[in-house]
Amino acid sequence: xxxxxxxxxxxxxxxxxxxxxxxxxxxxxxxxxxxxxxxxxxxxxxxxxxxxxxxxxxxxxxxxxxxxxxxxxxxxxxxxxxxxxxxxxxxxxxxxxxxxxxxxxxxxxxxxxxxxxxxxxxxxxxxxxxxxxxxxxxxxxxxxxxxxxxxxxxxxxxxxxxxxxxxxxxxxxxxxxxxxxxxxxxxxxxxxxxxxxxxxxxxxxxxxxxxxxxxxxxxxxxxxxxxxxxxxxxxxxxxxxxxxxxxxxxxxxxxxxxxxxxxxxxxxxxxxxxxxxxxxxxxxxxxxxxxxxxxxxxxxxxxxxxxxxxxxxxxxxxxxxxxxxxxxxxxxxxxxxxxxxxxxxxxxxxx
Amino acid sequence: xxxxxxxxxxxxxxxxxxxxxxxxxxxxxxxxxxxxxxxxxxxxxxxxxxxxxxxxxxxxxxxxxxxxxxxxxxxxxxxxxxxxxxxxxxxxxxxxxxxxxxxxxxxxxxxxxxxxxxxxxxxxxxxxxxxxxxxxxxxxxxxxxxxxxxxxxxxxxxxxxxxxxxxxxxxxxxxxxxxxxxxxxxxxxxxxxxxxxxxxxxxxxxxxxxxxxxxxxxxxxxxxxxxxxxxxxxxxxxxxxxxxxxxxxxxxxxxxxxxxxxxxxxxxxxxxxxxxxxxxxxxxxxxxxxxxxxxxxxxxxxxxxxxxxxxxxxxxxxxxxxxxxxxxxxxxxxxxxxxxxxxxxxxxxxxxxxxxxxxxxxxxxxxxxxxx
Numbered sequence: 001x002x003x004x005x006x007x008x009x010x011x012x013x014x015x016x017x018x019x020x021x022x023x024x025x026x027x028x029x030x031x032x033x034x035x036x037x038x039x040x041x042x043x044x045x046x047x048x049x050x051x052x053x054x055x056x057x058x059x060x061x062x063x064x065x066x067x068x069x070x071x072x073x074x075x076x077x078x079x080x081x082x083x084x085x086x087x088x089x090x091x092x093x094x095x096x097x098x099x100x101x102x103x104x105x106x107x108x109x110x111x112x113x114x115x116x117x118x119x120x121x122x123x124x125x126x127x128x129x130x131x132x133x134x135x136x137x138x139x140x141x142x143x144x145x146x147x148x149x150x151x152x153x154x155x156x157x158x159x160x161x162x163x164x165x166x167x168x169x170x171x172x173x174x175x176x177x178x179x180x181x182x183x184x185x186x187x188x189x190x191x192x193x194x195x196x197x198x199x200x201x202x203x204x205x206x207x208x209x210x211x212x213x214x215x216x217x218x219x220x221x222x223x224x225x226x227x228x229x230x231x232x233x234x235x236x237x238x239x240x241x242x243x244x245x246x247x248x249x250x251x252x253x254x255x256x257x258x259x260x261x262x263x264x265x266x267x268x269x270x271x272x273x274x275x276x277x278x279x280x281x282x283x284x285x286x287x288x289x290x291x292x293x294x295x296x297x298x299x300x301x302x303x304x305x306x307x308x309x310x311x312x313x314x315x316x317x318x319x320x321x322x323x324x325x326x327x328x329x330x331x332x333x334x335x336x337x338x339x340x341x342x343x344x345x346x347x348x349x350x351x
Numbered sequence: 352x353x354x355x356x357x358x359x360x361x362x363x364x365x366x367x368x369x370x371x372x373x374x375x376x377x378x379x380x381x382x383x384x385x386x387x388x389x390x391x392x393x394x395x396x397x398x399x400x401x402x403x404x405x406x407x408x409x410x411x412x413x414x415x416x417x418x419x420x421x422x423x424x425x426x427x428x429x430x431x432x433x434x435x436x437x438x439x440x441x442x443x444x445x446x447x448x449x450x451x452x453x454x455x456x457x458x459x460x461x462x463x464x465x466x467x468x469x470x471x472x473x474x475x476x477x478x479x480x481x482x483x484x485x486x487x488x489x490x491x492x493x494x495x496x497x498x499x500x501x502x503x504x505x506x507x508x509x510x511x512x513x514x515x516x517x518x519x520x521x522x523x524x525x526x527x528x529x530x531x532x533x534x535x536x537x538x539x540x541x542x543x544x545x546x547x548x549x550x551x552x553x554x555x556x557x558x559x560x561x562x563x564x565x566x567x568x569x570x571x572x573x574x575x576x577x578x579x580x581x582x583x584x585x586x587x588x589x590x591x592x593x594x595x596x597x598x599x600x601x602x603x604x605x606x607x608x609x610x611x612x613x614x615x616x617x618x619x620x621x622x623x624x625x626x627x628x629x630x631x632x633x634x635x636x637x638x639x640x641x642x643x644x645x646x647x648x649x650x651x652x653x654x655x656x657x658x659x660x661x662x663x664x665x666x667x668x669x670x671x672x673x674x675x676x677x678x679x680x681x682x683x684x685x686x687x688x689x690x691x692x693x694x695x696x697x698x699x700x701x702x703x704x705x706x707x708x709x710x711x712x713x714x715x716x717x718x719x720x721x722x723x
Contacts, residue, residue: 016568017407019560020460025453026404029397081389083450275457295447297455 032126035062039129041075044100046121049183053106053153054118055091060101060129067132069094069164070157070228070255073103074301074309076128079116083128085309086113087302089157089230089255090132091184093164104183106153133307136228136255138165143226147219149239151175151210151231157255158228159184166196171219175202175210175231212238223248230255257304265320268345272296273315275351281343286322287312288338296351298338305340312338317347357609357682358626369679370622376671377657380664381448389449391663395436396454403429407569413579423583427590428644433462434595435646440662442471447659464558465527469550473530479658483603483610483631490603491610493518493525494534497702498603499610504705511703515696522592527554594644597692598635602651604695605633607684628655629676634669634685641688642666652683 014023024037032040041058048054058075067073067090076085088103107118138161146167148158155174162170176182182201191197200218202210212235215222223246229239236254243252267283270290275297281290288310291298301309305323314330319341321328327344328336338349361369406425413419438461440446446454460467473489481487485501492498495518496511518525528534531554536547565584573580609630616627635641635649642649642665650665653672660668676683686694 013568016560016563017572019564020462020557021400026400029400078386078389078449078451080385081387081449292450295444297447297450297452297457 033059033061037061037063039063039131041101041127041129043121043123043125043127045123046117048118049104050106050181050185052118053104053183054121055102055104056117056121057100057102058127058129059099064101064129065131067094067101067160068137069161070137071132071134071160072136072157072302073101073132074130074307075103077113077116077121079112084113085128085300085303087304087307089134089160091156091159091163093160095164104153104156104159106183130301130309134255136230136253137161139226142167145169145221145225146171147222147225147227148172148174149215149227149229149231149235151235152181153183154229154231154235154255154257155183157230159187161228162191162197170196171198171200171225173200173202173210173215173218175204175235177205178203210235212242215242223251226251226253228253228255230257232257256306265325265342265344268317268343268347270343270346271348272351273348283320283342283344284322285342286339287319287336287341287343287349290343291338291349291351298351300339303339305337308337310338311335313350315348315350318344319347320344358630361626361679365679366622366626367620368622369675370620370625372675373625373656373672374621376668377660380657380660380668384448384661384664388661388663389446389451392437392441392446392449392454392661395432399429399432399437402432410569410576410580410583411573412576413573413583414576419579419583423586423590426583426587427594430462430587430591431594431644434591435598435648436643436662437461437646438463438467439646439648442467443475444659445661462561463526464523464554464561465530466553466557469530469553470526473532475658479655481616482628482655483608484613484616484627485610486613487616489529489532493529496699498698500702500706501610501612502702504702508703512696512700515699519593519596520589522596523588524558527558530554597688598645598648600695601635601688601691602632602648604698605684605686605691606694606698607682608633625656628652629672629681631655632684633691634683635688635691636685637687649688652685 011023018026027034028037031037033042039061041060041064043056044059045057046054047057070089072087072089074085074087076083078084088105090101091104092100092102105114105117107115134157136157142165146169148162148170150158150172151174158172172188174182174188179185179201182188188197188199192199204210219225227239227243229236229252233256236256239252240249240254243249265283267281267285269278270281270287271278272291272294275295277294277296279290279294281287286303288298288300288303292300299310299312301307303310312335314328314334314336316330318327318329319336320326320343322340322342328334328341330347336349358366402425406422406429409418410422410426413422438459441454441459442456442461444456447456449455452458456471463470478488478490483491485491485499492502495514497504497508531547531550536542536544541547565588566581569584570577570580611627611631616623619627629652632651632655634652635645637649647662647665648654650669653660653665653668654662656672657668673683
């Protein structure tokens with residue numbers, strides 16, 4: 001018998017001993033980060049960056065497959081005893097020696113997870129992880145000239161890129177309310193001193209919002225640069241329009257942290273048939289929130305319609321995509337993204 | 352059912368007010384649920400797993416009498432924790448709010464021959480909805496006993512002390528049969544029903560796994576301790592069964608607990624539902640350890656009022672609920688475990704014989720409410 005077959009037999013025997021639990025339920029007690037376990041991580045340190053942002057150093061479990069600069073990771077954190085999932089950009093370089101990864105989180109008003117991570121997260125805490133994902137990444141071939149256009153916490157994926165790969169000619173335009181709100185400011189200025197980066201800070205409290213037309217003056221050759229932009233919807237919408245107008249939209253790569261358009265309609269009665277719960281839902285609240293409120297075990301992810309971590313079968317009825325207003329009707333095999341779908345009449349969600 | 356309705360002094364309005372006060376107690380706990388509660392259940396689960404692991408480890412050497420004793424005691428406690436404070440309460444959805452897929456009513460499975468989903472249906476949906484309603488709540492004597500004067504006597508009931516004793520010893524099998532509604536479904540016509548057959552198969556699979564673990568694999572792993580380990584796991588299952596059976600009997604069978612007629616729950620309001628739960632359940636008084644080992648079902652009244660509140664909160668809720676019983680002049684049935692067990696058994700013996708059927712009138716609250 002091969003060793004793999006032997007191992008699988010031994011495992012079957014173990015399962016017979018631990019039933020109705022699994023051997024992993026016991027192994028998790030002593031080694032939650034082992035290979036083969038559900039992917040988790042342990043918070044090892046929390047470093048404040050600004051008044052409302054902090055970098056979380058995470059030791060990922062053995063199953064971590066590594067990331068590409070610019071990608072994000074979904075993490076599940078227990079806040080007041082409730083498991084909440086959010087997506088954050090990875091800010092550590094891919095070649096970090098100790099195998100740790102960092103995310104940098106900015107506390108947003110009423111943000112349950114972001115405030116918890118920035119202000120209350122304790123080293124030693126276990127968190128749930130997903131494999132890194134996202135296509136806001138650097139290309140294989142090095143572009144000659146690069147522009148990073150960022151605002152607020154939109155700097156985080158770009159920091160992951162800056163720390164990961166050096167380019168010959170890099171310009172960054174970053175917007176933040178005031179100098180002290182600029183995350184990674186010291187590190188950025190060090191890069192500038194080393195002549196590895198040209199940086200323009202736009203302080204919106206004094207300078208006002210960045211008018212995209214000012215790029216001509218700030219970065220005269222912007223249209224020739226491979227550009228990565230990340231920030232609030234307003235900035236990204238303006239950038240997309242601007243790049244398209246000049247016919248260079250293929251050089252612009254954007255990453256959004258929030259869904260952009262909200263279209264609401266009439267709601268309806270939502271049944272979660274696997275759990276046996278029925279609740280009234282309005283036409284503007286994502287079904288993910290409705291389910292979570294009702295105590296249904298809803299898978300979730302980025303909560304903005306990009307990661308597909310929340311997809312769930314729609315058994316009957318219809319739902320509306322909150323970004324486009326598009327109606328999806330139930331058919332066998334139809335999966336919906338609950339984080340950007342609201343009830344459009346009575347419907348049955350298989351959870 | 353006693354000849355006098357102990358809630359007759361309450362007006363329909365008072366009952367609705369009582370309902371609102373209970374809702375407020377519930378809301379307060381829900382608003383305060385948090386990190387501490389989550390840490391509590393995780394700690395209990397982790398302790399149970401370690402205890403079971405260590406006990407089974409010790410039993411590998413059960414040929415030595417001290418090892419047999421310690422291992423059997425530990426395994427009995429571990430099985431009781433699994434079924435009561437952990438399994439019963441998780442399957443009630445008490446911890447669903449944590450959104451942890453590993454501690455959730457839809458994913459949990461327990462050390463019990465009745466599969467979790469079948470038990471959830473008969474227990475959560477039927478028993479907790481129709482608590483103590485004759486003909487609707489099969490927990491009233493589990494279909495093999497008469498536990499109220501109003502239930503019809505049959506010569507079969509003469510043997511009910513014996514039936515109850517056998518049920519206590521093999522309680523998990525009794526529950527599995529009960530969840531399958533075996534009595535009803537064994538009729539020739541129903542036996543072929545595909546839905547019943549699928550459920551029976553699921554029970555069969557669960558029994559096979561449980562039996563294999565406790566009576567084949569674990570003893571085999573014990574090598575020369577095969578027979579002592581077999582005896583140990585049998586004893587642990589027996590202890591668990593008798594303990595859980597006793598606790599559950601204390602919940603609804605002791606003297607002073609009310610039962611209800613089918614028609615009395617027609618058009619029942621939220622307040623009336625609460626009132627039925629209050630009058631249809633009985634508590635057990637005792638130490639913290641005792642409450643823990645009963646899975647906090649010693650707070651049966653509070654559990655029936657709020658089946659999905661985390662069990663670690665029932666003790667604090669009980670203080671407020673008891674104050675409401677006093678305010679509305681209702682009897683809070685409670686007592687130490689031996690007294691309640693005796694009371695329940697006494698009833699089982701007494702009602703094995705026929706009695707004169709007392710005539711009772713429950714006030715028709717539906718009309719009263721319309722009038723109010």
